[in-house]
Amino acid sequence: MTEPTLADWKQMYGALWRIRLFEGHVQRLAAAGEIPGFPHLSTGQEAVAVGVCTQLEREDVLFTSHRGHGHVLAKGSDMQATFAEILGRQTGLCGGRGGSMHLVDAANGVLGATGVVAGNLALAAGAAWAAQAQGKKNISVVFFGDGATGAGAFHETLNLAALWRLPVLFVCENNGVAEFTSREEHSNVKYVSSFAAPYDIATKTIDGNDLPTVWAAAHEAIEAVRHGAGPYLLECMTFRMAGHYVGDSQQYRSKEELAEIREKCPIERLKRVLVARGVEAEELDAIAELSKNDVQQAVERARAAPRPDPTTVMDYVYRAPTLAAIPG
Amino acid sequence: MTEPTLADWKQMYGALWRIRLFEGHVQRLAAAGEIPGFPHLSTGQEAVAVGVCTQLEREDVLFTSHRGHGHVLAKGSDMQATFAEILGRQTGLCGGRGGSMHLVDAANGVLGATGVVAGNLALAAGAAWAAQAQGKKNISVVFFGDGATGAGAFHETLNLAALWRLPVLFVCENNGVAEFTSREEHSNVKYVSSFAAPYDIATKTIDGNDLPTVWAAAHEAIEAVRHGAGPYLLECMTFRMAGHYVGDSQQYRSKEELAEIREKCPIERLKRVLVARGVEAEELDAIAELSKNDVQQAVERARAAPRPDPTTVMDYVYRAPTLAAIPG
Amino acid sequence: MQYTFIEILRRALDEELARDPAVHLLGEDVAAGGAFGVTKGLAQKHGTARVRNTPISEAAITGLATGAALCGLKPVLEIMFMDFATLSMDCLVNQTAKYRYMSGGQLAVPLVVRTQAGAAGGAAAQHSQSLEAWFIHVPGLIVVAPSTPAEAYGLLKSSIRLGEPVLFIEHKRLYTMKEELPEDAELPPIGRARIARPGTDVTLIAYSAMVHTALEAAQVLADAGISAEVIDLRTLLPLDMPTIAASVAKTHRALVAHEAVRNGGLGAEIAARIGSELFDELDGPVQRVGCPFAPIPFAPELERALLPGSADIVRAVREELRR
Amino acid sequence: MQYTFIEILRRALDEELARDPAVHLLGEDVAAGGAFGVTKGLAQKHGTARVRNTPISEAAITGLATGAALCGLKPVLEIMFMDFATLSMDCLVNQTAKYRYMSGGQLAVPLVVRTQAGAAGGAAAQHSQSLEAWFIHVPGLIVVAPSTPAEAYGLLKSSIRLGEPVLFIEHKRLYTMKEELPEDAELPPIGRARIARPGTDVTLIAYSAMVHTALEAAQVLADAGISAEVIDLRTLLPLDMPTIAASVAKTHRALVAHEAVRNGGLGAEIAARIGSELFDELDGPVQRVGCPFAPIPFAPELERALLPGSADIVRAVREELRR
Numbered sequence A, B: 001m002t003e004p005t006l007a008d009w010k011q012m013y014g015a016l017w018r019i020r021l022f023e024g025h026v027q028r029l030a031a032a033g034e035i036p037g038f039p040h041l042s043t044g045q046e047a048v049a050v051g052v053c054t055q056l057e058r059e060d061v062l063f064t065s066h067r068g069h070g071h072v073l074a075k076g077s078d079m080q081a082t083f084a085e086i087l088g089r090q091t092g093l094c095g096g097r098g099g100s101m102h103l104v105d106a107a108n109g110v111l112g113a114t115g116v117v118a119g120n121l122a123l124a125a126g127a128a129w130a131a132q133a134q135g136k137k138n139i140s141v142v143f144f145g146d147g148a149t150g151a152g153a154f155h156e157t158l159n160l161a162a163l164w165r166l167p168v169l170f171v172c173e174n175n176g177v178a179e180f181t182s183r184e185e186h187s188n189v190k191y192v193s194s195f196a197a198p199y200d201i202a203t204k205t206i207d208g209n210d211l212p213t214v215w216a217a218a219h220e221a222i223e224a225v226r227h228g229a230g231p232y233l234l235e236c237m238t239f240r241m242a243g244h245y246v247g248d249s250q251q252y253r254s255k256e257e258l259a260e261i262r263e264k265c266p267i268e269r270l271k272r273v274l275v276a277r278g279v280e281a282e283e284l285d286a287i288a289e290l291s292k293n294d295v296q297q298a299v300e301r302a303r304a305a306p307r308p309d310p311t312t313v314m315d316y317v318y319r320a321p322t323l324a325a326i327p328g
Numbered sequence C, D: 001m002q003y004t005f006i007e008i009l010r011r012a013l014d015e016e017l018a019r020d021p022a023v024h025l026l027g028e029d030v031a032a033g034g035a036f037g038v039t040k041g042l043a044q045k046h047g048t049a050r051v052r053n054t055p056i057s058e059a060a061i062t063g064l065a066t067g068a069a070l071c072g073l074k075p076v077l078e079i080m081f082m083d084f085a086t087l088s089m090d091c092l093v094n095q096t097a098k099y100r101y102m103s104g105g106q107l108a109v110p111l112v113v114r115t116q117a118g119a120a121g122g123a124a125a126q127h128s129q130s131l132e133a134w135f136i137h138v139p140g141l142i143v144v145a146p147s148t149p150a151e152a153y154g155l156l157k158s159s160i161r162l163g164e165p166v167l168f169i170e171h172k173r174l175y176t177m178k179e180e181l182p183e184d185a186e187l188p189p190i191g192r193a194r195i196a197r198p199g200t201d202v203t204l205i206a207y208s209a210m211v212h213t214a215l216e217a218a219q220v221l222a223d224a225g226i227s228a229e230v231i232d233l234r235t236l237l238p239l240d241m242p243t244i245a246a247s248v249a250k251t252h253r254a255l256v257a258h259e260a261v262r263n264g265g266l267g268a269e270i271a272a273r274i275g276s277e278l279f280d281e282l283d284g285p286v287q288r289v290g291c292p293f294a295p296i297p298f299a300p301e302l303e304r305a306l307l308p309g310s311a312d313i314v315r316a317v318r319e320e321l322r323r
């Protein structure tokens, strides 16, 4: 795909809305106690998910973090099955075993989210190694936050990926915060891209709230990785609009700060861009409205889905039946 | 201490020899089966130990790696007690509990060697934190090899040390090899000092086989760390003359390579420097001879020392008696 | 006065910080109050030099705390979820636990690692584990797991003053539990269990949140005329065998219950010890109640189906008595 | 033909590399032959693309191997010393072991992690540990620990073909042991123990190097007229209880022996199971022989004093029979 057409941008505008609204329902239902655990929302960071994932082939494999709803949806996983998983239903992507932090949709190349900060970086490199070893053309992409750069696994993986010249794209969503503490309290290193330098890993730090910027940078990065240039580290500067998890009151952030962040909303920004390019605001609102209905329907169907059968709780620990008879 | 006098250099020349000869006995006795385990020799890397450690105060704390004999001796630990520990005797630094890879001489500020690659980096930072928190003037120094930079703990520790501005000196002995594989197979990053850049940690890469160079660089680094400039990463390029451990036949290295390395012997180099500065070769040989006798005596006394009493094997697991009655 | 588990931990930390300048807290977001609010306000009161946020670097902060403990500090490190203690294992096991021994007694590591474990409503496979069994297998460590706020208060203080590396395990399900703190109660010794409920027919051995499950079961059994004695281990390493032995010598029947996976869990060690040290006292096999051999699933129905509850204990005791 | 343990592992790896293009080896220095020479020559024969050296990055290479296993490779990862598996724990426990379950069966991790454990003459506290007990507590993993070259050959091949994450534990003391390899012997199934020596009076349960210690003890006992049956577990997870039960039902007395620390060791689980599943069969308590609760000291005299030997087994059996 070359430079997106206006039609493509409108598509992506809808994709942004679907993630925003999807997570709006997650927030609402988590607050209402209908969603177990403590889901993490990507609200405010949707442009990264859409700008990167909509350019991936189905065969490309995706790994993400605890904040991965958007990436999974943007890669094309079914909204209903994804929401059902977040609700813990039998029809969920993982039959309700995984939940918000462990979304897997293998058929769509989504090899998994993880609750371990930096936990998926090496796995993504391994998936890239498998592609390389089998002469496959797919690439591996992994999303992670700025806080993950404090973890040794991040650095070990950069070294390995560069050394083995693996087809892996590291996408850091640098939202300047980790849980309740700001980037400054985690490191003197402001930009995550600085860590790529010693390894000569190609890297770029961009405005992650501007979809066209993300799309262009991701396009370049994906092309490079796909054509054997080795790993690429794309750092997207963005902002977490919501709390760390649903229920986080964010007392550690000032009203002003939160207001400023809302000003930077990637959806509003794309709208301004498209309107400037002659698209009718009404048309865009109609797209948003359409997304709203899609999401609404998916969510309702997911909520109507059956709950897992408790008698199946021991399934999938091992490949049945060979090792089904495990002690415990 | 300012610029060393000729007398100081002669002292250091003797110190180099003591380490070289001390480890010569380790090699001999390990080969003869008198030393348990698989000791790692620092032969060829002595200039780093002497150039750095002879400038440390007794209060300064030292941590080292599996290749730490030289550092411990250069810091001033008793040769006999050190050798006795390597032999596993009751009179050894650790009463024979630790051995070559776990030398500890707390009274002399030697807080420990470790058998875990990169295992002591964070501990050294912690010791530096303790000094900082207690308003003490001592610094913390940790030696490690180039292979340790593949470990995440190295990067996690650099980040913490920079962030907390800790008085810790990281000394990397980059001998271009880890066990049987060369630096190139471990990383695309040739110089370990490159890893300091993202954190703005002061760093320098020097010729680790030239004692005057090491002394000057260490002097500058120690002063900076001691006076609150934060962490410093000193990379000493050097060469492992012996095998990875005693018994390693080094088939992975060519005769030529080994010959070249012998050419670079730091002791020979210092001798040439001192002779050029007018010192009589005979005088230097006499110093070497003296060291030989010192070492010989220490080794013989250590060999004559009693072996640990088997009935004391359960001592020191916990503070006795409080928790002496532990199960098992 | 009444305290929640979280409030009492905060009070204990606050008092120890005030009492001993060597005590320092560190961990991810601890200066910001911590993920569960345990350390809320302590940075403001004692300064961010003594209550420090760290990067997300479990390996390095464990090493940092260990090195500091070697040099005069008494760090209290928070590992936010026990599941992530997996990242501290190298240092804890290879360095922290062995330092005193490897150095021939020259050095000690007065360190407390506070962590939070257990399942509670959808935290799923990577945020719900109970891994204490790993640590009782490591010579040099001390493992403590309190069951109530008042117990936690004293045990945390005793742990901080002990002078050994202590793994202090808090259960997320207990955090909101409220309890009266008896003033001027003296600090419980490390290594001693307590009788949470006296009884004569069967001994129920538990720790952490499972103590309450055992007490529930004991009540159900009592209503059926079966008198169960409930032992709260408090310290998992070292194990207080004398207290266990005294009870079993009286009841002749024992059951060990924990939330951790049954296979290879702490219950195995306790059952094995009772089985050998009290062989002739036993009227029946030592029962073990624990989590079946699967990761913790996300869906509430599945989680509930997997986690052991008081009904499992009651059923096991009835089986035992039917013999 | 006779093979040492090292040679037979090499042959098994060589054959599996030749048999299945998905099989890849990786680890520190493995292309250079590995620290113990197990993989010597394999890189030359199968290429450095399939036999790869890695940096000293236990955490990342475990994750790398896991990710590759999710995508069609069958990696065989070498962790040079089991002591350093501590650095792989997060990935192994939180990701590798749970992948199949968390994904609801969508994905599997056909990975073998070879590692080398145990004490052998002065390797000291950080290079001598036996930590298998941690792993049998982790749902999703398989744990294998062969006792002889011929067993290792078949078990390693079976492990590589199993399609589950397998921790394959080799004992450094066994590496030089020589044994005839029966040609066209079929591959032993994972999960099945074997009778290493038949007997009638007492069942000695062991694995890895300790099997030989148990056989020594059995010989000493035989000379004293006591017939000991020796079970070689081979697979530690899952445990082959049917074989153990059949033996104990016959001998009515059991002893579990391992080099690992006794407290919280595998022996606890086995003793607990025998104690409950075979309560009425037992004529005496299940004895446990293992390492006392201390790190492995460096000095040979101390190491010898600490490590359990055949004399400890013989003494325990005699005590048992004296009852």
Ligand SMILES: Cc1ncc(C[n+]2csc(CCOP(=O)(O)OP(=O)(O)O)c2C)c(N)n1
Residues within 6 Å of the ligand: A066, A067, A115, A116, A117, A144, A145, A146, A147, A148, A149, A175, A177, A178, A179, A240, A244, C028, C056, C058, C080, C084, C087
């Ligand atoms: C290894 C590990 N340590 C701690 C945590 C707890 N935790 C969950 S998210 C998080 C912050 C992550 O920050 P960042 O990587 O920037 O991602 P963000 O939440 O900002 O998207 C922490 C500390 C964890 N999940 N894993």
Ligand SMILES: Cc1ncc(C[n+]2csc(CCOP(=O)(O)OP(=O)(O)O)c2C)c(N)n1
Residues within 6 Å of the ligand: B066, B067, B115, B116, B117, B144, B145, B146, B147, B148, B149, B175, B177, B178, B179, B240, B244, D028, D056, D058, D080, D084, D087
């Ligand atoms: C965590 C860990 N992994 C592997 C090993 C095995 N090992 C011992 S030394 C060594 C190489 C270390 O190389 P380097 O850090 O460059 O130090 P050098 O031996 O060159 O002095 C390895 C891999 C270990 N001791 N610790």
Ligand SMILES: [Mg+2]
Residues within 6 Å of the ligand: A145, A146, A147, A173, A174, A175, A176, A177, A178, A179
């Ligand atoms: Mg962030």
Ligand SMILES: [Mg+2]
Residues within 6 Å of the ligand: B145, B146, B147, B173, B174, B175, B176, B177, B178, B179
């Ligand atoms: Mg090196």
